[in-house]
């Protein structure tokens with residue numbers, strides 16, 4: 193076959209420099225404050241946290257200089273070198289080298305360095321300079337450096353490096369003016385054309401040479417404090433103690449669950465009161481009939497039964513976010529490393545698993561920080577077993593209905609204790625499944641020891657916490673308004689039609705589609721102690737876990753009059769309740785999580801592995817729980 197000669201288009205005609213906005217990339221070590229700076233420059237609200245690996249994806253925002261010039265700012269995962277070792281670091285490398293399909297090389301680099309760890313930052317800058325792009329260096333966390341008595345001569349450093357060096361405190365927007373005054377003239381004059389990149393994967397020797405050079409720069413331009421900072425080291429001596437450490441960790445988690453239960457209660461009562469009042473008002477205002485039933489029993493009762501859990505979710509995250517921003521969570525990872533290693537999990541899996549307390553989706557994505565492929569896959573597959581916040585409504589409802597609100601063991605709330613137990617069961621099952629997987633598939637291999645940078649402790653920043661809480665609340669409420677809303681509409685429809693025939697003796701719902709479907713599925717669930725009402729709630733509960741609660745509210749509100757809690761404690765045996773809790777520890781009832789597993793694991797096969805093993809465990813656990821309860825007389 194002959195092919196026509198290709199016609200060379202003149203390059204200049206295609207790439208008009210004015211047509212594309214300038215792109216600047218934030219590059220720096222993990223946890224040096226890139227995202228904090230990104231938020232400060234763009235007004236965005238991306239997550240920051242005091243541990244490495246918070247950002248695992250490329251995020252773009254628009255920054256506007258005081259002179260009104262706009263440019264695109266790219267926030268990137270942290271990396272110590274462009275020798276990318278893990279998928280998140282590869283993102284950074286590929287963006288900088290223009291290796292991402294359909295994307296060009298950025299026009300400039302904003303190299304963010306942690307002023308308290310200048311050596312590493314300078315080493316990375318020497319590597320970045322090889323790429324040939326214009327660079328501005330930001331010495332972030334200058335507040336901490338000054339507090340410790342470090343004196344950095346940034347002017348001399350800038351002269352020697354040949355690039356602007358700007359001290360900054362990203363979380364308080366400190367140094368932003370100076371940064372703008374460095375960037376604005378560069379943008380105005382037009383950025384220098386990029387030079388030919390001379391970057392090549394550095395060898396160990398190269399790394400050593402650049403490290404020595406960075407050390408020399410630090411010696412020349414930094415006056416070290418007469419006494420090194422010891423506060424973090426002092427706290428760590430206690431907190432990382434081999435015996436005291438784990439006890440402190442357990443105690444913290446324990447206090448957290450106790451506090452969450454008692455503090456959230458009044459807020460939950462208030463929300464309950466509000467929804468009940470609105471429901472009652474609607475029932476009064478609207479004439480009896482379908483519309484009244486749809487609004488009062490379907491929408492208000494259903495959505496209210498989910499929204500009521502907002503206070504608990506927010507209090508749980510208040511604790512987690514405070515501990516994260518303080519710097520304790522990285523220590524918890526360190527403490528857990530040995531236990532996790534025994535179970536066959538990589539130490540770096542701790543943060544992904546911790547994020548899964550919020551939701552498995554960010555957790556599974558955070559597994560990108562794990563460089564070993566197999567370890568990463570294991571983490572992805574076990575992350576959905578961690579107790580995510582969508583389980584909180586289900587757990588709380590069942591606990592409220594079946595666990596007496598009493599104090600045991602000298603003042604501990606029994607309900608809080610059961611909740612703690614459910615969280616512990618989640619963690620334990622993660623370890624057990626990972627252990628079995630390791631035993632079955634990779635017995636001889638050992639996990640690499642954890643190489644974790646322990647950040648210095650910091651006073652938590654209120655804004656970070658508020659932002660984190662706001663985002664949790666938004667995600668939760670948005671789900672209530674979308675997935676749960678539509679699921680409610682479907683459940684209401686199914687449980688209302690067809691309507692009961694004239695002169696029917698049983699409750700109307702017993703004649704509905706819901707009952708038909710429920711009766712169809714019920715035999716499979718019968719050995720678990722689940723009746724057809726539960727089956728009706730579980731089927732749409734596949735979309736999202738909380739839907740089951742809303743589903744129960746509708747299924748029972750249509751059939752009966754009592755509050756959901758009373759209805760459940762009337763209708764279910766203790767064995768059924770416990771079996772449903774056991775089911776919820778394991779069941780993969782969240783379509784979005786499955787979709788993310790498929791994407792992150794790179795094939796549908798692993799998604800199905802997750803579905804099958806989680807359903808199998810859920811069924812077995814619920815079966816065993818119910819049957820044992822029945823033997824003990826609680827069936």
Ligand SMILES: Nc1nc2c(ncn2[C@@H]2O[C@H](COP(=O)(O)OP(=O)(O)OP(=O)(O)O)[C@@H](O)[C@H]2O)c(=O)[nH]1
Pocket residue numbers: 220221222223224225226227228229239240241242243244245246247248268269270271332333334335336360361362363364517650653656
């Ligand atoms: N005191 C102080 N804390 C800061 C400063 N900048 C960031 N922080 C804190 O440092 C921690 C890390 O900030 P992030 O912005 O998440 O860091 P990052 O570089 O994006 O981290 P990765 O995404 O994990 O690579 C957070 O707890 C911030 O609140 C600063 O200038 N001063």
Ligand SMILES: [Mg+2]
Pocket residue numbers: 226227228239240246247268269270
């Ligand atoms: Mg970040």
